[in-house]
């Protein structure tokens with residue numbers, strides 16, 4: 001069953017087409033990798049899907065329903081949530097409050113405070129932050145701030161989670177842990193699209209990879225196909 | 240037709256003052272990120288300095304340029320160095336600094352205004368200088384306004400040359416475009432910020448001197464000019480110097496047209512224009 | 528630390544209840560001048576608390592307080608004689624509420640300094656248009672208002688204040704209070720976790736303005752004469768903002784204390800040093816922003832912390848190590 005379908009998605013900034021005519025489909029339960037050089041338009045693509053930006057052309061279908069043009073909060077409540085490349089948390093609030101907000105507002109219907117608190121606790125435990133429960137989120141280290149962001153996204157009980165460079169800036173041990181986390185999220189039945197520069201992670205956990213360059217989709221396939229594709233190698237070596 | 244040309248000419252004359260008024264504010268916001276609500280108070284001080292020199296000592300108002308400008312330059316420099324610099328060092332984020340520096344400017348506004356009231360009282364003052372008209376065909380020019388126009392265009396030009404030709408000017412422009420990069424390129428950012436604030440205050444001094452030649456002045460006149468300056472600056476794009484020059488002339492003409500129809504609506508029309516503009520294109524007509 | 532927090536939780540409501548009781552009986556014991564003075568304090572408390580309900584939480588500095596206050600004043604000027612007092616006050620609130628809905632709907636997508644400038648100019652626009660309308664269309668400038676005695680005004684203000692504090696308390700405890708804070712903290716993140724940020728901002732803006740409008744409606748009855756310059760005086764925008772910052776934005780207490788202390792000082796300065804009042808006022812303001820960024824309450828909290836926390840535990844509150852360059 002396809003959960004997300006993107007068709008002819010296009011976004012201009014001034015004269016520049018940051019994303020142009022991108023089509024792809026995401027199957028339920030898979031981990032899809034999105035790679036490409038800096039400035040390729042990966043984050044912009046996420047922005048278009050999550051409702052941060054409105055596309056100039058094309059459409060996005062989520063579970064068969066058109067979501068392009070909807071506000072981000074509506075899209076989130078439908079079960080599609082994203083994280084940000086430059087980690088966006090609520091620094092003065094406690095870890096718990098950060099995640100609680102996701103649980104309180106992200107679900108399709110408003111849920112009771114008590115129930116939301118349970119959801120939040122579970123998400124915090126899931127990403128392994130229980131020890132930091134009451135600390136201001138801004139006082140955590142980078143890797144833990146990113147976990148707060150993931151826990152907050154999970155607390156909205158999504159069906160599709162989009163991760164934007166979750167592993168950037170992490171050390172090798174942390175990358176390993178993050179890979180584990182992504183797999184465990186998938187095992188919860190959540191479909192994942194991840195933008196990543198850490199090739200080891202992408203090649204290891206993604207079932208399929210899409211390559212973006214200058215706003216266009218230039219390749220799509222399994223990790224093996226991508227790592228041997230001539231065009232992809234040229235782009236990465238040509239950098 | 241004649242009346243239309245008259246209106247247009249009036250607008251241009253007014254526009255010169257507005258342009259100068261706005262350039263200072265734009266410089267302060269564009270580089271130092273301070274929305275200087277006290278800008279009008281500096282204008283008021285410039286106006287009163289000129290007024291006092293002229294009426295008490297009989298010095299030609301034009302000479303006020305040489306007094307009001309430098310005095311306010313020094314005041315501006317000190318204020319930036321002592322107050323805003325300290326505030327900047329204590330404020331965690333640039334966004335927070337924008338907010339708190341604006342509020343600090345309010346405080347400065349009160350201080351400057353009350354000192355001015357203490358010295359000069361609250362009466363409306365004025366003097367007449369070159370207050371007669373000449374006719375060019377059927378078009379009437381009042382001489383002092385013409386002088387003002389010439390001076391303001393000159394100031395604009397000189398300042399523009401300063402920004403584009405001199406080392407300091409180039410550094411200021413670099414800093415206004417990208418403070419971080421400019422800092423990396425060896426521009427002394429702190430000195431630059433102080434200089435910009437000082438130049439902004441100096442511009443206010445010039446504007447005050449020009450205003451005193453044609454309009455009544457009073458110690459509480461500041462806010463009105465601050466708001467006009469903000470309007471012009473938003474019109475031309477916050478932080479864009481050429482933008483505020485053009486914006487000044489545009490607002491001048493606009494104001495002349497509206498006041499030809501109904502003077503009572505001038506201020507209302509300003510605000511309406513301004514609000515519409517803010518909504519439609521917050522980066523200003525010429526903004527990036 | 529935990530324990531002192533728990534005690535504070537009980538102390539605050541008790542103190543507030545006692546304070547309200549005290550305020551309620553004050554007019555029986557003091558001279559009329561004091562009542563007028565207290566009335567001014569209450570008025571500024573309402574304006575400041577309302578301002579911080581929206582701006583303090585979301586970080587959008589609204590300088591349109593004067594517009595909502597003026598809307599309340601004008602509602603009374605137009606309707607005052609036709610309506611019973613409580614209804615008139617509510618009408619003032621509703622006018623301000625509607626105005627805030629309108630302004631919020633068109634402006635709340637502006638960010639930072641632009642929102643502040645826009646709201647500031649809106650006050651001036653309303654003032655100028657009203658002025659022009661009165662002179663050119665109506666033909667008469669301003670309105671006379673039927674006076675209501677000071678003690679009644681005082682009690683109405685007290686009731687509004689209590690309602691406002693209750694409202695703020697309920698909002699703060701609710702999910703919406705948390706959501707408002709998250710908007711102030713990082714709006715983009717808030718929008719992406721299911722919070723209707725635009726709707727919430729507009730609603731919060733309108734609710735806060737409702738109270739400002741009510742305060743305006745009742746204060747009008749103490750003014751005799753109202754015109755657009757009196758009603759839409761920018762000081763009503765500036766003072767509440769300053770008072771809130773002076774007191775501290777963190778919680779309900781800050782704006783409350785800020786408004787009370789500030790108004791008190793202002794009143795003393797005006798009566799005792801009417802010449803230097805603005806000078807002192809401005810200086811205090813500059814110094815506050817420079818040296819008390821979290822206001823009087825922040826200062827008190829710092830002193831309290833120093834007195835109660837033993838030094839070594841200080842570092843435990845944060846996690847050490849590499850920090851993120853987050854964008855919010």
Ligand SMILES: Nc1ncnc2c1ncn2[C@@H]1O[C@H](COP(=O)(O)OP(=O)(O)O)[C@@H](O)[C@H]1O
Pocket residue numbers: 013018036037038039040041042043044045
């Ligand atoms: N809000 C924006 N306004 C203007 N240009 C933008 C904006 N966001 C992204 N861009 C431009 O679009 C291009 C793609 O950026 P982005 O999607 O962030 O790339 P990636 O995430 O693949 O590194 C870049 O050239 C970038 O400068």
Ligand SMILES: [Mg+2]
Pocket residue numbers: 042043044085
């Ligand atoms: Mg990116």
